[in-house]
Amino acid sequence: MTAIETPQADGRHVGRPLKRKEDPRLITGRATYVDDLNPVGTLWMAFVRSPEAHATITSIDASAALAREDVVAVYTAEDLDLAAPLPMAWAPPGIDLNVPEHWPLARGRVAHVGDPVAVVIGEDRYSVVDAAEDVIVEYEPLPVVTDPEEALRDEVLVHPDLPSNTVHEWSLGGGDLEAGFAEADVVIERRIVNHRTAGGAIEPRAVLAEERAGHLTVWSSTQIPHFLRLFLSIMLDLSEERVRVIAPEVGGGFGSKLQIYGEEILAAWAARKLGRPVKWCETRSEAMMVTHHGRDQIATVRVGAKRDGTVTAFHARILADLGAYMMLLTPMVPSLGAFVMSGCYRFPAVQTDIVGVMTHKFATDAIRGAGRPEATHMIEVALDQLAVELGLDPLEVRRRNFIPADAFPYETAIGITYDSGNYQGTLDKLLEHVDVEAFRAEQERLRAEGVHRGIGFCTYTEICGLAPSRAVGPSAFGLQGGGWESALVRVHLTGAVTVYTGTSPHGQGHETGFAQIVADRLGTDPQLVEVIHGDTSQGPNGLDTYGSRSLAVGGEAIARAADKVVARIRRFVAHKLEAAPEDIELRDGRWIVRGSPDKGFTLPEVAGLAYIPEDIPQDMEPGLEEVAFYDPGNFVFPFGAHAAIVDVDPETGKVTLVRYVAVDDCGPAINPLLIDGQVHGGIVHGVGQALYEQVVYDESGQLVTGTFVDYALPTAAELPSFETDRTETPSPVNSLGVKGVGEAGTIAASAAVANAVMDALRPLGVTYLDMPYTPMRVWNAIQEAAR
Amino acid sequence: MIPAHFDYVAPASLDEALRALADGGEDAKPLAGGHSLLPLMKMRLAVPTLLVDLRRLEGLRGIERENGDWRIGPLTRHADLQRRADLGVVAQTAALIADQQVRNRGTIGGSLAHGDPASDLPAVLAATEGRVTIRDAGGGSRTVAAADLFQDYLTTAVGPGELITEVRIPALDGWGHAYEKFTRRAEDWAMVGVCALVKRAPDGSCEDVRVAFTNMASTPIRATAVEQALRGGPLDDAAIAAAAEHADEGTDPPADLNASADYKRHLARVLTRRALQRAAGS
Numbered sequence A: 001m002t003a004i005e006t007p008q009a010d011g012r013h014v015g016r017p018l019k020r021k022e023d024p025r026l027i028t029g030r031a032t033y034v035d036d037l038n039p040v041g042t043l044w045m046a047f048v049r050s051p052e053a054h055a056t057i058t059s060i061d062a063s064a065a066l067a068r069e070d071v072v073a074v075y076t077a078e079d080l081d082l083a084a085p086l087p088m089a090w091a092p093p094g095i096d097l098n099v100p101e102h103w104p105l106a107r108g109r110v111a112h113v114g115d116p117v118a119v120v121i122g123e124d125r126y127s128v129v130d131a132a133e134d135v136i137v138e139y140e141p142l143p144v145v146t147d148p149e150e151a152l153r154d155e156v157l158v159h160p161d162l163p164s165n166t167v168h169e170w171s172l173g174g175g176d177l178e179a180g181f182a183e184a185d186v187v188i189e190r191r192i193v194n195h196r197t198a199g200g201a202i203e204p205r206a207v208l209a210e211e212r213a214g215h216l217t218v219w220s221s222t223q224i225p226h227f228l229r230l231f232l233s234i235m236l237d238l239s240e241e242r243v244r245v246i247a248p249e250v251g252g253g254f255g256s257k258l259q260i261y262g263e264e265i266l267a268a269w270a271a272r273k274l275g276r277p278v279k280w281c282e283t284r285s286e287a288m289m290v291t292h293h294g295r296d297q298i299a300t301v302r303v304g305a306k307r308d309g310t311v312t313a314f315h316a317r318i319l320a321d322l323g324a325y326m327m328l329l330t331p332m333v334p335s336l337g338a339f340v341m342s343g344c345y346r347f348p349a350v351q352t353d354i355v356g357v358m359t360h361k362f363a364t365d366a367i368r369g370a371g372r373p374e375a376t377h378m379i380e381v382a383l384d385q386l387a388v389e390l391g392l393d394p395l396e397v398r399r400r401n402f403i404p405a406d407a408f409p410y411e412t413a414i415g416i417t418y419d420s421g422n423y424q425g426t427l428d429k430l431l432e433h434v435d436v437e438a439f440r441a442e443q444e445r446l447r448a449e450g451v452h453r454g455i456g457f458c459t460y461t462e463i464c465g466l467a468p469s470r471a472v473g474p475s476a477f478g479l480q481g482g483g484w485e486s487a488l489v490r491v492h493l494t495g496a497v498t499v500y501t502g503t504s505p506h507g508q509g510h511e512t513g514f515a516q517i518v519a520d521r522l523g524t525d526p527q528l529v530e531v532i533h534g535d536t537s538q539g540p541n542g543l544d545t546y547g548s549r550s551l552a553v554g555g556e557a558i559a560r561a562a563d564k565v566v567a568r569i570r571r572f573v574a575h576k577l578e579a580a581p582e583d584i585e586l587r588d589g590r591w592i593v594r595g596s597p598d599k600g601f602t603l604p605e606v607a608g609l610a611y612i613p614e615d616i617p618q619d620m621e622p623g624l625e626e627v628a629f630y631d632p633g634n635f636v637f638p639f640g641a642h643a644a645i646v647d648v649d650p651e652t653g654k655v656t657l658v659r660y661v662a663v664d665d666c667g668p669a670i671n672p673l674l675i676d677g678q679v680h681g682g683i684v685h686g687v688g689q690a691l692y693e694q695v696v697y698d699e700s701g702q703l704v705t706g707t708f709v710d711y712a713l714p715t716a717a718e719l720p721s722f723e724t725d726r727t728e729t730p731s732p733v734n735s736l737g738v739k740g741v742g743e744a745g746t747i748a749a750s751a752a753v754a755n756a757v758m759d760a761l762r763p764l765g766v767t768y769l770d771m772p773y774t775p776m777r778v779w780n781a782i783q784e785a786a787r
Numbered sequence B: 001m002i003p004a005h006f007d008y009v010a011p012a013s014l015d016e017a018l019r020a021l022a023d024g025g026e027d028a029k030p031l032a033g034g035h036s037l038l039p040l041m042k043m044r045l046a047v048p049t050l051l052v053d054l055r056r057l058e059g060l061r062g063i064e065r066e067n068g069d070w071r072i073g074p075l076t077r078h079a080d081l082q083r084r085a086d087l088g089v090v091a092q093t094a095a096l097i098a099d100q101q102v103r104n105r106g107t108i109g110g111s112l113a114h115g116d117p118a119s120d121l122p123a124v125l126a127a128t129e130g131r132v133t134i135r136d137a138g139g140g141s142r143t144v145a146a147a148d149l150f151q152d153y154l155t156t157a158v159g160p161g162e163l164i165t166e167v168r169i170p171a172l173d174g175w176g177h178a179y180e181k182f183t184r185r186a187e188d189w190a191m192v193g194v195c196a197l198v199k200r201a202p203d204g205s206c207e208d209v210r211v212a213f214t215n216m217a218s219t220p221i222r223a224t225a226v227e228q229a230l231r232g233g234p235l236d237d238a239a240i241a242a243a244a245e246h247a248d249e250g251t252d253p254p255a256d257l258n259a260s261a262d263y264k265r266h267l268a269r270v271l272t273r274r275a276l277q278r279a280a281g282s
């Protein structure tokens, strides 16, 4: 844990654990979320959703709903005059994707439980829900397929108008796989299931739309206001400058709000049609059902190795259950894992083959880590399985395969270049906290008392900082967009600073971290630096927040904009002090000529020079603000070593996490407190998947986990206090040396816990078990092994 | 997650409350802590037309000792029970209900009237052989024993227009007690819960024993086979383990997402043994 510091007016702020500037308003209930906004005359939406997983809509009778006094309109697919369907933004060159059309309201047929069939709009939040119950929809059920392996056989088609359930096949590999396996002394193969999970943001989705004088404003609880503006403009056929999207306070996203949802489009469409503001706030039941899910992959992993543990070939074949519709990035997500299928190892040959298939479930898409937790789980669980097979210490197997610290930048077999790393270093630091030998002795002692304790490790690297446009764009990876970020830094006449970022934070603490970066560069207090985000009408264009990109891409853009401001400051001050701009430096909060501290200017004084330009260089424009756009040269690759210790009660199968230690490296810390926050939350997410959380559908496509009673998000009561530490290996990619850390904890945690559970269960004869390690699943496995 | 339309009153006296319920008819419902009723309404599984909020009936709140019984007002909250260690197994069980927010609202009367077999206090009432007083608007009042209170899943002897006005739980001084609750997360409903009460004879043997289950049938049920196996015999680990093997007899556990019926039967045996061991030791 990091001790908390409060800011000081001078000195360096970068690197210090400042408390989050945003917290006072958040924890005292003074923040503004979409649901806090109620323009006069607001109408409410409620949806009529399909109770069937697959059916033809034979009739819709809205007359009873329309007869209600406070209902203004009921719309079905027939009423919508949208210019385009909902977007899917990935088109990898040379790959055919079999993609169903997806509209905000179902057209004649529903394909998952919760598929919206009609929208009821009325005066009151409550009565529209009553009215929605009055809309009578008749369905003729069609055959349902929910199992991805069964879906592959195309016996039941998810969309009968498409030729197949298979969406796409996509591969990435490098090195000679066949030779690698031929050279191996042992080859192991495991089927590793990475089950479906939900984002579980505490604020469900919410949207409010209003049109005034031909200008549309949409407030949405979204991670991607800029993308939403673009797609509103496309789908509503509106010129982009007439659309403004605001993401006010957003109560968590975890990827689930990196999406263009039909409800957002409908609110805007209806607001224009009815000439009144239209609002919708998702209920938790809806959030479980129709906010996108994540993971849901079945992998067959083959590893070839020498007897000493040196891996010669690694092959992952992934069947990804994509659900019924392809949303913004649905089919792309599994591919992100392929980029790090080498883990932190010198695998000479690596191959990832992905098949995406549709089922009658809601869409999967990016959830915290998006493809990399799945890949890391495969690699790290497989390495433990290999170690057992070879009778080697799992850490020794890892060490034997680590890319050495002096080999960076390192090009992996698939041709990706890892920017920097020191995997042995994070593992060494982890082992300063975890005494494995002492643990093994304790483990044995406890086993005699009937407690099965296990330890599991995960050494990971991941790919984030989305992204270099050249690598991810249309002609490369196939994203239909770029990966740059923007910033505007404005110093006001008073010396106060406003920073506009194109990223769209939603709980991470960027307002604090970004302010620290700017304050140090300009010589002011972070409390005097306001960071504005999430409003497409303020600041330059941006590309929003996801993929652990905000600091490594957005933060770097801010640093660059601030540096441009510094260049102006130097020239203003140099002019006044009759020195060369290169000789102006910041010392103790004043801009001075190097070596002559008696004369100098504070930031407000410099602002005075800039905005009351009586005496500035002839060729200079007045003012003190700058814009920067930044497109990184490479991704960044944070890494770390995690250890989990669990107890298994063999009588009941219950698994308890007793200790969790994480050493992460995301480059130099801008604010260690923010890193801790991200790491802690990330670990909970990964532990949650390993032990508690699972989205479950039954065979008929009904959602079984429709509330937080059944979808078991862990709470503080289930978790030990995490122990976190860091190493700092700078990235050469950006000037701050930073890497993303929003997803790292999640990427590492599920494998660490899985390996710990298997370490605990091995003496009971259980050699492999898939997540989630629920008591019944573990108990069943123990019973089976005993037979 | 949005309830259907309903009317609401918050009467100031018990008589008024009973009258409001009577006038409201079949679809009028008393509202205590709301932590069972409101979730059902939000899911539209319950659609009462009138809620009669009991919150102003201060007289229905409180804990008193009377002879060998605890007299507990139905509006007494789980949090109040939890803080009274002298209540023994009642306090211990109340502390295991859900999370503190729920315990700050939920009441013992609501829990008993609701009749959810997954709720914890009903099994305690069954094991302690407690009883409730039920009143109606016509001035009728009757006492119903635990064995007759819980009739089926979400069905109790409390009829429309009636209120539980008092809960009586024998104090069972000198008995050992334990409540074992098995959950995935601390805040979850019990997959299986076991309430065990043990009275040792002066010679150390088992003079009397009561075991009741949460969530092993459509109502809380007594493990009579376990009780019989133990009563009058030795109270050591071997005897307890042997008796606990009978735990699943007569049970009919509902399978759910987290536990098959077989797994619940297994849990019942393990938890019965653990609960009895703790009760015998305490």
Ligand SMILES: Cc1cc2nc3c(=O)[nH]c(=O)nc-3n(C[C@H](O)[C@H](O)[C@H](O)COP(=O)(O)OP(=O)(O)OC[C@H]3O[C@@H](n4cnc5c(N)ncnc54)[C@H](O)[C@@H]3O)c2cc1C
Pocket: B029, B030, B031, B032, B033, B034, B035, B036, B037, B038, B039, B074, B075, B078, B096, B097, B098, B099, B102, B105, B106, B107, B108, B109, B110, B111, B112, B113, B114, B118, B119, B120, B121, B158, B162, B163, B164, B165, B187, B188, B189, B190
């Ligand atoms: C997230 C969550 C988790 C929970 N977990 C658990 C758990 O682990 N264990 C557990 O035991 N409970 C659990 N509960 C339920 C909780 O304990 C409830 O509060 C309790 O069961 C009902 O009490 P109440 O006062 O809230 O009743 P209400 O919800 O107000 O009422 C419940 C029912 O009883 C009726 N009623 C209430 N008072 C009276 C009365 N005096 N006379 C006649 N009828 C009356 C109501 O009309 C209604 O039908 C949980 C609840 C929630 C929301």
